[in-house]
Amino acid sequence: QAVVTLKDVDVEFHGKTRSVHAVDHVNLTVNRGDIYGIVGYSGAGKSTLVRTINLLQRPTSGSVNVLGQDMLALSAAQLRKERKRIGMIFQHFNLMNSRTIADNVAFPLKGIKSKQEIKKKVAELLDLVGLTDRANSYPAQLSGGQKQRVGIARALASDPEILISDEATSALDPKTTSSILDLLKSLNERLGLTIVLITHQMEAVKQICNRVAVMDAGAIIERGDLLQVFSNPKQQLTKDFIDTTLQLDQAIESVLQQPAVKNLGPNDRLLRLTYVGVSADQPLVAKLFESYQVTANILFGDIQILQDTPFGNLIVVLSGDQAQVDAGIQYLKQQDVKIEDILKKEA
Numbered sequence: 001q002a003v004v005t006l007k008d009v010d011v012e013f014h015g016k017t018r019s020v021h022a023v024d025h026v027n028l029t030v031n032r033g034d035i036y037g038i039v040g041y042s043g044a045g046k047s048t049l050v051r052t053i054n055l056l057q058r059p060t061s062g063s064v065n066v067l068g069q070d071m072l073a074l075s076a077a078q079l080r081k082e083r084k085r086i087g088m089i090f091q092h093f094n095l096m097n098s099r100t101i102a103d104n105v106a107f108p109l110k111g112i113k114s115k116q117e118i119k120k121k122v123a124e125l126l127d128l129v130g131l132t133d134r135a136n137s138y139p140a141q142l143s144g145g146q147k148q149r150v151g152i153a154r155a156l157a158s159d160p161e162i163l164i165s166d167e168a169t170s171a172l173d174p175k176t177t178s179s180i181l182d183l184l185k186s187l188n189e190r191l192g193l194t195i196v197l198i199t200h201q202m203e204a205v206k207q208i209c210n211r212v213a214v215m216d217a218g219a220i221i222e223r224g225d226l227l228q229v230f231s232n233p234k235q236q237l238t239k240d241f242i243d244t245t246l247q248l249d250q251a252i253e254s255v256l257q258q259p260a261v262k263n264l265g266p267n268d269r270l271l272r273l274t275y276v277g278v279s280a281d282q283p284l285v286a287k288l289f290e291s292y293q294v295t296a297n298i299l300f301g302d303i304q305i306l307q308d309t310p311f312g313n314l315i316v317v318l319s320g321d322q323a324q325v326d327a328g329i330q331y332l333k334q335q336d337v338k339i340e341d342i343l344k345k346e347a
């Protein structure tokens with residue numbers, strides 16, 4: 001049973017100097033109970049496409065049917081109501097930092113339910129995401145993974161039937177990513193929640209999706225059941241995405257076997273850097289390399305770039321004395337990269 005049907009959806013942005021054809025005549029059907037992965041490079045049009053589902057983005061042309069409603073025919077009041085059936089979670093969590101966790105989760109229910117009902121619902125939701133004991137904490141006191149659990153609880157407050165996840169794990173380390181994906185999968189199984197998962201991480205798709213669509217330049221260039229697409233990818237881009245997932249696992253494995261890495265000193269850090277949230281106009285890897293060449297000698301002492309991929313994943317070793325390594329980390333934190341420790345030797 002289809003819960004989302006996009007027909008010939010087109011989105012164009014007209015700027016002063018240029019126009020962008022962000023979504024190019026896309027058809028998409030998501031069935032009830034699907035975990036549908038939408039993958040593609042940054043700038044491929046994934047967010048824009050998926051935002052047409054709840055009309056956060058109005059299509060230039062085409063039709064959007066969600067849960068049996070023609071979304072483009074709804075009045076503003078009807079649309080507000082309909083949007084409650086579509087939850088959303090984001091890369092940067094979008095929590096209110098001055099409110100407690102319980103207040104953040106309660107927010108969508110304010111003015112709709114009684115105080116008593118809200119209290120009960122919030123307790124249920126926090127239990128569902130495993131954060132009962134953090135109800136009175138503030139976002140700043142939580143880890144990234146916990147913040148995303150709050151984001152999920154809040155998104156589920158209005159009992160949506162569909163959950164849109166827009167790069168919700170892109171700012172998290174691999175282990176936390178995996179546990180958030182497991183949570184989404186269990187919500188899918190326990191609540192029958194349909195999930196549309198935007199990601200540039202094929203690993204995420206592999207972990208929980210049953211269907212996948214690959215986007216490039218605003219179009220879906222390949223789609224199908226997960227196993228079908230993984231076992232028999234037709235497009236080069238799809239192959240690249242799948243290969244890179246494997247290559248990256250292998251690269252990390254092989255890096256860990258290198259003598260230089262085996263002999264890391266107590267201060268040394270082996271990091272995986274991933275570029276996230278950059279627009280397609282910026283050549284990802286080139287920009288990173290450029291920053292290294294400018295600064296590597298100054299800051300890093302000894303830096304090795306061991307592997308790069310089309311996705312902007314780089315594995316680097318930072319070594320030197322504690323101050324040099326700290327300065328290197330500081331520098332990287334100011335860049336548009338996500339930093340994950342692959343290996344940190346205990347001193």
Ligand code: ADP
Binds near residue numbers: 042049
């Ligand atoms: P993805 O989610 O795959 O990274 P997006 O949907 O965010 O891609 O962007 C697709 C294209 O549309 C990009 O070229 C982006 O710069 C452009 N774009 C997205 N949102 C806007 C906007 N509000 N105004 C102008 N251009 C936009």
